Amino acid sequence: MQARSADLKVQGLEKRFGEVAALDGVSLDIMSGELLTILGPSGSGKTTLLKVVAGFEKADAGTVRIDGIDITALPPARRDIGMVFQNYALFPHLTVRANVAFPLEMRNVARAEIETRVTEALQLVELGGYDKRLPKQLSGGQQQRVALARAIVFNPRLLLLDEPFGALDRKLRETMQLEVRRLQRRLGLTTIFITHDQEEALVLSDRIAVMNQGRIQQVATTTEIYERPANRFVADFVGESNIFHGTVTEPGVISLEGGRRLLARHSGKTGQRMGVLMRPERFGRGTNVFAGEVKEAVYLGVSFKLRIACDDGLELIVRQPARGELPAAGTRVNVSIDPEDIHVF
Amino acid sequence: MFSRMSGRLLGIAPAVPALIVLFVFFLYPVVRMLGYSIEGGTFEWYAKALGEGLYLQVFLNTFEIAFWVTAICLVLGYPLGFLLATTTPGWATLGFIFVLLPLWTSVLVRTYAWMVLLGRNGVFNRAMLEAGLISDPIPMLNNFSGVLIGMVHVLLPYMVLPIYGAVRRVDPSLVSAAEGLGASNARIFRRVYLPLTLPGIFAGAVIVFVLSLGFYITPALLGGGRVIMVAVMIEQQVHQTLNWPFAAALSASLLVVTLAIYALAQRFTRSSEAA
Amino acid sequence: MSRRALVVACTAIYIFLMLPLLVVFPISLSSAAYMQFPPPGLSWQWYERFIDDPQWVDATVRSLYVGVATAILALALGVPLSFSLVRGRFAGRWLVDRIALAPLIVPTIILSIAVYGMFAKLKLIGEWYGLVIAHTVLALPFVVLVMSAGLRDFDRGLEQAAEGLGASRPRTLLRITLPLMRPSLVSAGLLAFISSFDELVVALFLAGPNMTLPKKMFDNILMEIDPTIAAVSVMQILLVSIVLVLIGRFGRGLKSAGR
Numbered sequence: 001m002q003a004r005s006a007d008l009k010v011q012g013l014e015k016r017f018g019e020v021a022a023l024d025g026v027s028l029d030i031m032s033g034e035l036l037t038i039l040g041p042s043g044s045g046k047t048t049l050l051k052v053v054a055g056f057e058k059a060d061a062g063t064v065r066i067d068g069i070d071i072t073a074l075p076p077a078r079r080d081i082g083m084v085f086q087n088y089a090l091f092p093h094l095t096v097r098a099n100v101a102f103p104l105e106m107r108n109v110a111r112a113e114i115e116t117r118v119t120e121a122l123q124l125v126e127l128g129g130y131d132k133r134l135p136k137q138l139s140g141g142q143q144q145r146v147a148l149a150r151a152i153v154f155n156p157r158l159l160l161l162d163e164p165f166g167a168l169d170r171k172l173r174e175t176m177q178l179e180v181r182r183l184q185r186r187l188g189l190t191t192i193f194i195t196h197d198q199e200e201a202l203v204l205s206d207r208i209a210v211m212n213q214g215r216i217q218q219v220a221t222t223t224e225i226y227e228r229p230a231n232r233f234v235a236d237f238v239g240e241s242n243i244f245h246g247t248v249t250e251p252g253v254i255s256l257e258g259g260r261r262l263l264a265r266h267s268g269k270t271g272q273r274m275g276v277l278m279r280p281e282r283f284g285r286g287t288n289v290f291a292g293e294v295k296e297a298v299y300l301g302v303s304f305k306l307r308i309a310c311d312d313g314l315e316l317i318v319r320q321p322a323r324g325e326l327p328a329a330g331t332r333v334n335v336s337i338d339p340e341d342i343h344v345f
Numbered sequence: 346m347f348s349r350m351s352g353r354l355l356g357i358a359p360a361v362p363a364l365i366v367l368f369v370f371f372l373y374p375v376v377r378m379l380g381y382s383i384e385g386g387t388f389e390w391y392a393k394a395l396g397e398g399l400y401l402q403v404f405l406n407t408f409e410i411a412f413w414v415t416a417i418c419l420v421l422g423y424p425l426g427f428l429l430a431t432t433t434p435g436w437a438t439l440g441f442i443f444v445l446l447p448l449w450t451s452v453l454v455r456t457y458a459w460m461v462l463l464g465r466n467g468v469f470n471r472a473m474l475e476a477g478l479i480s481d482p483i484p485m486l487n488n489f490s491g492v493l494i495g496m497v498h499v500l501l502p503y504m505v506l507p508i509y510g511a512v513r514r515v516d517p518s519l520v521s522a523a524e525g526l527g528a529s530n531a532r533i534f535r536r537v538y539l540p541l542t543l544p545g546i547f548a549g550a551v552i553v554f555v556l557s558l559g560f561y562i563t564p565a566l567l568g569g570g571r572v573i574m575v576a577v578m579i580e581q582q583v584h585q586t587l588n589w590p591f592a593a594a595l596s597a598s599l600l601v602v603t604l605a606i607y608a609l610a611q612r613f614t615r616s617s618e619a620a
Numbered sequence: 621m622s623r624r625a626l627v628v629a630c631t632a633i634y635i636f637l638m639l640p641l642l643v644v645f646p647i648s649l650s651s652a653a654y655m656q657f658p659p660p661g662l663s664w665q666w667y668e669r670f671i672d673d674p675q676w677v678d679a680t681v682r683s684l685y686v687g688v689a690t691a692i693l694a695l696a697l698g699v700p701l702s703f704s705l706v707r708g709r710f711a712g713r714w715l716v717d718r719i720a721l722a723p724l725i726v727p728t729i730i731l732s733i734a735v736y737g738m739f740a741k742l743k744l745i746g747e748w749y750g751l752v753i754a755h756t757v758l759a760l761p762f763v764v765l766v767m768s769a770g771l772r773d774f775d776r777g778l779e780q781a782a783e784g785l786g787a788s789r790p791r792t793l794l795r796i797t798l799p800l801m802r803p804s805l806v807s808a809g810l811l812a813f814i815s816s817f818d819e820l821v822v823a824l825f826l827a828g829p830n831m832t833l834p835k836k837m838f839d840n841i842l843m844e845i846d847p848t849i850a851a852v853s854v855m856q857i858l859l860v861s862i863v864l865v866l867i868g869r870f871g872r873g874l875k876s877a878g879r
Contacts, residue, residue, distance in 0.1 A: 054784055055784075056780055056783075056784070075783070076780070076783045076784045077783045077784070077785075077786050077787055077788055078786075079784075080786075081784065082785075083781070083784045083785075085777060085780075085781060087777065089775075089777045089778055089780070089781035091778060091781075091782070091796060091800075092778075092800070093799050093800055102782070102785055102787070102795075103785035103786050106782075106785060106786035106787045106788075106791060107786055150785065151785075154785070154786065355703055355704055355707045355708040355709075356704070356708055356709075356710050357704055357708060357710045357712075357713075357716070358704070359700030359701065359703050359704040359708075360700065360701045360704035360705065360708070360716055360720075362696075362697050362700065362701075363697035363698060363700065363701040363720065363760060364701075364716065364719065366697055366753070366756065366757065366760075367719055367720070367722075367723075367757065367760070370735060370738075370753050370754065370757050371722070371723060371731065371734075371735075371757045372719070372722075373738075374734035374735050374737065374738040375726065375730060375731065375734040377734070377737070377738070378730075378733060378734035378737050379734075421633050421636070424626055424629045424630050424633065425630050425633050425634075427626070428626055428627065428630045440630075440634075442864065443634050443637060443638055444637065445864060446638075446641065446857075446860065446861060446864065447637045447638065447640070447641060449814055449818075449860045449863070449864060450641060450856065450857050450860050451817075451818040451834060451837075451853075451856050451860075452818065452820070453818075453820060453834050453837045453838060453841070454640075454641075454644065454837075454852075454853040454856050454857065455640045455641070456841070457644070457837070457841055457845075457849055457850070457853060458639075458640030458641065458643050458644050458853065459640055460841070460845070461643055461644070461647060461850075462639065462640065462643055468643060498636070498637065498640065501633075501637065530622065555725070558727065559727025559728060559729060559730070561728070561729050561821050562820055562821065562838075566838075566841060566842075576727060576729040579729050579730070579733065580729060580733075580824075583733045583736065583825075589737070592733060596727075596729070596730045596733065596734075599727055599729075599730065600726060600727070600730055603725065603726070603727060604725070607725060
């Protein structure tokens with residue numbers, strides 16, 4: 001099976017539903033063979049974006065191009081995009097084989113070729129031997145694989161995955177995530193993945209586009225999104241975080257609201273207001289020391305999660321390697337963080 | 346061409362063939378026939394239909410029968426609908442079969458069967474005579490009660506189905522809550538089920554009443570010519586006296602009453618939903 | 621009222637509902653020429669009389685093909701109509717909805733004499749297809765009610781998926797929508813058939829000299845009541861039972877069978 005990898009260029013998409021702007025000037029470039037995740041809370045416009053790309057929804061303005069060709073006006077049937085739906089949308093009256101064969105039949109592929117390609121696709125998702133079953137006779141994970149096989153069997157130019165793992169339990173979800181990743185790499189298939197689960201986004205993606213209120217907040221690699229979020233929304237939405245605001249008082253120093261002086265690397269000018277992000281797991285050694293009292297402590301297996309009320313009025317979430325006794329509430333502690341580990345935006 | 350989103354929605358086009366058939370073979374003939382009643386610009390046929398005692402009496406009879414049929418159907422239909430809605434799925438399926446089987450059995454078959462059961466020499470009279478309970482057969486056919494029994498039998502399922510639906514929609518947690526608060530069965534019924542199933546009762550009653558008004562077969566066969574309802578009278582005007590204008594006036598009157606009851610019922614339902 | 625009292629009351633009501641259906645069985649097998657209960661002996665003579673009487677057989681055959689033709693025509697008109705009513709967005713949809721269900725509300729006697737007047741002028745009285753047309757008008761509301769309920773429950777995501785996978789709209793309809801609507805189509809078709817097969821009032825006016833089964837039964841009940849009619853009734857009840865089983869097995873829920 002050979003993918004006809006294509007690149008996707010979305011420009012200036014606008015879509016309003018009454019007063020609400022579901023898409024408010026969305027532009028996005030996806031490179032050939034890349035897996036890009038669109039991450040956002042519900043109502044952020046990510047599903048609308050997917051529907052516009054797939055052709056199920058018509059944008060008020062903007063264009064969608066695949067390999068430079070404008071497909072904005074094409075009906076979904078002629079876009080050659082494979083799609084895995086949230087609830088899989090398997091045809092309940094057709095067997096697994098007939099489901100997977102469906103897109104090939106719609107393209108009038110010769111019978112013999114359909115047979116070989118369906119068999120190949122089912123083997124690829126490790127479902128050889130399940131041909132004659134009906135979707136309802138399969139487990140959730142197996143249904144997912146059928147949906148995946150059906151979406152790739154016709155060598156689409158683009159694969160769209162709409163929150164496909166939402167209905168699976170945690171363990172199965174992780175297996176399927178890795179499997180999708182493996183398949184996507186192997187086929188070199190340009191893929192857009194939609195999710196509201198930031199952990200899933202970090203595991204799967206080459207790049208992540210974080211969306212909120214119909215706009216793209218940041219498009220970057222996974223590490224960049226986590227380490228250097230562009231704004232407060234991204235910092236807050238991706239990963240656990242301690243976020244504060246402050247003013248630059250001198251190079252390398254930010255005074256937080258409430259008076260605390262923080263040593264941090266930044267490129268701001270004196271007097272400029274900036275946001276400060278400290279990831280809970282980055283606390284360890286460093287020149288910024290916080291003294292305080294443990295308010296709440298949770299054992300998480302690999303780590304302790306502590307909520308600390310600092311003497312200077314700040315409240316911090318801190319993760320520490322789980323070693324020794326879980327600190328009791330009321331215990332006095334000192335935690336510190338290196339200026340290099342503080343992200344300023 | 347593909348008109349994008351608007352292409353996902355259908356227009357009126359697929360409805361057109363059916364609409365043509367309905368217009369040509371239903372609306373047009375009905376309107377035209379009703380027009381006979383005022384041919385020559387006179388309302389004399391209406392005056393006759395609603396003014397002369399004999400004919401007015403038929404209308405009143407019809408209403409009286411419809412009223413009693415509705416009342417009896419309600420009394421019999423509520424327990425049945427209630428039981429169907431609150432029993433186990435297995436019993437409910439069986440119960441439904443026994444409601445739907447009569448519903449879909451020809452009215453003629455059922456009417457015939459009632460003649461067998463209720464006749465002078467029928468099953469009931471024979472049995473009671475032999476048991477010595479009565480010395481002379483009780484007349485149960487060719488009179489008011491015969492028509493009533495036959496019509497209730499035909500219309501009872503129309504009452505059971507909406508009541509069943511209404512009871513099903515009652516939130517079971519409301520009932521458990523009432524039980525938890527120590528309410529008796531009678532109280533739960535009066536305070537929870539009855540008010541919540543009122544729309545179902547109302548819907549069933551309207552359907553049964555309106556269908557009763559237009560009944561033909563049962564009164565024609567079980568009334569023995571002694572219980573005349575409007576539909577029977579209309580048939581006689583067309584088949585026996587060939588008096589089309591009068592038949593049309595009777596039809597128009599029946600139709601107006603029927604539609605008025607529907608319209609009132611709809612308005613009532615809507616305002617009770619809004620409340 | 622206690623649960624037990626409810627069950628007892630309902631059992632009595634069920635006896636009331638089922639008694640007329642059950643009583644015709646023994647009578648149809650009676651050896652007596654006159655209606656007698658319990659029957660003095662058993663025989664198949666009334667069934668034999670039915671089969672040997674060309675009038676009965678003709679009437680049955682006529683009712684069967686009128687019923688089948690009605691079901692086909694009612695589906696052909698009613699299915700697209702239902703699509704339009706459920707998925708259409710056009711001015712006056714509520715009016716179309718009312719018109720489609722109107723034959724259920726307008727008393728059948730009124731429809732019957734109106735169409736009778738029209739068909740008499742067109743010389744259509746006694747023609748089987750005239751009866752089919754009138755029965756189709758009566759059957760349309762059943763088709764619309766059953767199909768609309770089915771369409772409203774239909775998961776349109778499946779149609780979207782099919783289109784996304786490359787199916788044109790007509791192919792989506794043929795390969796996905798209609799096969800998945802099959803239970804509703806089965807129920808709607810069977811209900812349309814039965815509604816025509818049982819129909820008397822319209823037939824009294826439009827069938828002319830040609831008998832349909834209900835008309836023949838009606839005449840028999842009025843003229844010479846003998847147990848042949850019980851035999852016919854038994855067959856009728858068995859047919860309806862089979863249809864209900866079919867609806868339960870292949871159709872969309874027994875409850876949709878409420879007319």
